[in-house]
Amino acid sequence: MIKLKYHKLILNKRIYNEGDYIYVYMVGRIGNVMFQIAAASTLAKKHNCKLIAIPALYKVSEPDNCLLIEYLQQFKKTILRNVDICIKPPTIYRSAYFEPYFHYNPIIYLPNIFIKGYFQSEKYFNRNLVNELFRIDDATSKVINDKYGEILSLPGITSINVRRGDYLKLSDYHPICTLDYYNRAIDIIGRDRPYLITSDDLNWCRKNFVGDYFYFADYTSPTYDLYLQTMCKNNIISNSTFSWWGAWLNNDKDKLVISPKKWFGPKYAINDTKDLIPSEWIKT
Numbered sequence: 423m424i425k426l427k428y429h430k431l432i433l434n435k436r437i438y439n440e441g442d443y444i445y446v447y448m449v450g451r452i453g454n455v456m457f458q459i460a461a462a463s464t465l466a467k468k469h470n471c472k473l474i475a476i477p478a479l480y481k482v483s484e485p486d487n488c489l490l491i492e493y494l495q496q497f498k499k500t501i502l503r504n505v506d507i508c509i510k511p512p513t514i515y516r517s518a519y520f521e522p523y524f525h526y527n528p529i530i531y532l533p534n535i536f537i538k539g540y541f542q543s544e545k546y547f548n549r550n551l552v553n554e555l556f557r558i559d560d561a562t563s564k565v566i567n568d569k570y571g572e573i574l575s576l577p578g579i580t581s582i583n584v585r586r587g588d589y590l591k592l593s594d595y596h597p598i599c600t601l602d603y604y605n606r607a608i609d610i611i612g613r614d615r616p617y618l619i620t621s622d623d624l625n626w627c628r629k630n631f632v633g634d635y636f637y638f639a640d641y642t643s644p645t646y647d648l649y650l651q652t653m654c655k656n657n658i659i660s661n662s663t664f665s666w667w668g669a670w671l672n673n674d675k676d677k678l679v680i681s682p683k684k685w686f687g688p689k690y691a692i693n694d695t696k697d698l699i700p701s702e703w704i705k706t
Contacts, residue, residue: 442471444531445515447538448490448507449478452497452644453663454540456556459505461529461541463555464548469531475507483588485622500562500645504555524693542663543697544670556671558649566646566653573637576616580656580678582607582631583647583665584621594689599660599682601630606706607658607680618654620647620668661685670700679703 446462448455459475466473477491486493491509494502517532521539526546529537558566566574573579582604589596608617613635620639621627628638639650644664651657651668656678659665669679683705685695699705 442469442533443474444469444471445474445476445508445534445536447476447478447536448494449480449538450540451482451486451493451664452501452648453665453667454542455494456501456667457540457542457546457663459502460552460555461539461546462537464546464551465529465531465537467548467551471533473506475505477507477509485587496643497645500559501556501648503559524695526697544700545697553671553673556667558652562645562649566649569641570618570639570650570653573616573618574650574653578612578615578656579654580611580615580617580658581651581654581668582617582619582658583651583660583662583668584619584623584627585660585662585665586626587622592687594687596661596690597684597687603682603706604631604658610680610704610706611656611658611678615656617658618650620650656680666698669703681705 444462444466446458448458459473462473462475477489477494480490482488482490482493491507494507515536516534518536518538519530519532520537521527521541524540524542526543529541529546584599584604585596586598589598616635616637617631618637618639619627619631620642624638624640639647642650648664648668648671651665652671652673654672655674657669657672658680659669659682661682661684669677669681672679679700679702681699681703685698686693
């Protein structure tokens, strides 16, 4: 059942004291946050109101080990430059909406509403709005083209994103994509294509992806890694929202995107992922 709570709205004077707003609660790392912002921004645009993003007051786990608001600072001038983030939000809201299921479920809008959920489906988005919201900034584009321009110009260049890092300790929730999965995906794209690998474990990647057609993004940051994926012809993603966004923001109309069939481990088996992967992507 959809949970709705109604309260008298009291606004913190340090933010705003009039108008109609949507407050979205941010949780997770940047990939999760982008889903939350994208869904809330689309809702705000539809109802002609303003969006305020509120970070959860908890620590992001290793390797970051910091408060979420501190973690998000690195994206302030890039991925999140078009987002208003409020550290001290209103403590009471006129209305609230809590996502009832993992799969797509239309958000019920009410004025001055607080929304909380993962909203992990493109069905929540206005594509043009979200493309512009997360469009690469000029400074990041220059750095990437200066460093990787020659590789990105190779015909058929395909990104491979390998997520390991924190997943090594979370396999019951987020199983690591196997080398067999990546080999199947490469077979679909073609063995004669160049591949650019982004990862939080490049040492493992260098040992397991061997050949002259593999390139490694070693001058990197989360921002560069995400936008590098968007600038490739095709994308092979891992079971990661960060990786998902790298492929989704790739605006090549003829792109191939390969995704793992298995997204979650047994501890998250209750989550129905039927709306997570766009229909035109290939699951293997």
